[in-house]
Amino acid sequence: QGQKSSKPKDDGITDDHVLMTAAETFGAGVETTSTTLLWILAYLLHHPEVQERVQKELDEHVGSERTVTISDRGQLPYLNSVINEGMRIRPVSPVLIPHTAMTNSSIGGHIVSKGTRVLVNMWSIHHDPDHWDTPDLFKPERFLDQHGQQVTPSSFLPFGAGPRVCVGKSLAILEVFLFLSSLLQRMSFRVPNGAPLPNLQGRLGVVLQPLGIRMDTSAKKVVHEVREVHVVMQHGHRI
Ligand code: HEM
Numbered sequence: 001q002g003q004k005s006s007k008p009k010d011d012g013i014t015d016d017h018v019l020m021t022a023a024e025t026f027g028a029g030v031e032t033t034s035t036t037l038l039w040i041l042a043y044l045l046h047h048p049e050v051q052e053r054v055q056k057e058l059d060e061h062v063g064s065e066r067t068v069t070i071s072d073r074g075q076l077p078y079l080n081s082v083i084n085e086g087m088r089i090r091p092v093s094p095v096l097i098p099h100t101a102m103t104n105s106s107i108g109g110h111i112v113s114k115g116t117r118v119l120v121n122m123w124s125i126h127h128d129p130d131h132w133d134t135p136d137l138f139k140p141e142r143f144l145d146q147h148g149q150q151v152t153p154s155s156f157l158p159f160g161a162g163p164r165v166c167v168g169k170s171l172a173i174l175e176v177f178l179f180l181s182s183l184l185q186r187m188s189f190r191v192p193n194g195a196p197l198p199n200l201q202g203r204l205g206v207v208l209q210p211l212g213i214r215m216d217t218s219a220k221k222v223v224h225e226v227r228e229v230h231v232v233m234q235h236g237h238r239i
Pocket residue numbers: 024025026028029030032033036092093096097098158159160161163164165166167168169171172173176
């Protein structure tokens with residue numbers, strides 16, 4: 001901080017660089033990952049049959065005696081497809097970080113001169129009917145081939161692409177996988193009696209967030225007692 005921080009050390013890196021890099025990592029890494037999870041849970045409340053199929057896959061390949069690990073990912077194609085479909089249908093960054101053309105270039109026949117500010121519309125890429133069948137429907141199986149193996153269409157770009165692709169991509173994929181699989185291994189989620197299904201329209205702030213989710217969770221494997229947890233999520237705040 002202060003005067004000392006702006007003085008470069010031998011390698012040219014100042015304390016400000018270190019501070020801002022740490023702050024950016026948290027800023028870009030926390031809200032994105034947690035909101036992605038919220039969207040997936042919102043869609044699972046709308047599609048209990050999808051939740052059951054994920055739990056069946058987890059039961060078959062992991063069971064309930066041990067925790068899910070990263071090495072289980074390859075055995076859980078349907079779960080991975082649910083994550084992908086959640087990120088496709090509700091990308092937390094529907095418009096990517098602004099970029100600037102470094103050279104004179106063109107996109108789809110349109111001239112883009114050096115210095116032009118370019119905004120990539122990820123929402124439209126993820127909802128383009130030329131690339132996605134019924135793009136407004138939540139269909140995890142679109143990420144599976146006829147043998148149940150995972151496929152990744154080229155127009156699926158939740159982390160952007162190219163030199164400025166999300167630097168946290170690999171970490172984020174593992175985080176969402178571990179959180180979602182661990183939750184669904186132990187718990188089921190449903191809308192509380194009489195409560196409405198979550199609104200799927202969302203609100204665009206720093207990221208695209210669900211408007212509010214009311215859900216009940218219950219232990220999936222009931223051994224001695226049913227422990228119910230009532231969770232209300234409003235505008236990203238968990239109560
Ligand atoms: C599901 C979670 C996440 C999603 C959907 C996501 C998505 C994105 C997107 C779309 C971009 C912009 C790419 C572009 O403009 O071309 C981006 C950039 C970035 N992300 Fe993520 N991100 C996630 C998690 C994370 C995590 C966990 C971290 C760090 C630990 C992180 C750090 C960053 C940084 C630093 C940038 C700027 C990269 C640059 O401009 O070179 N993100 N992310």
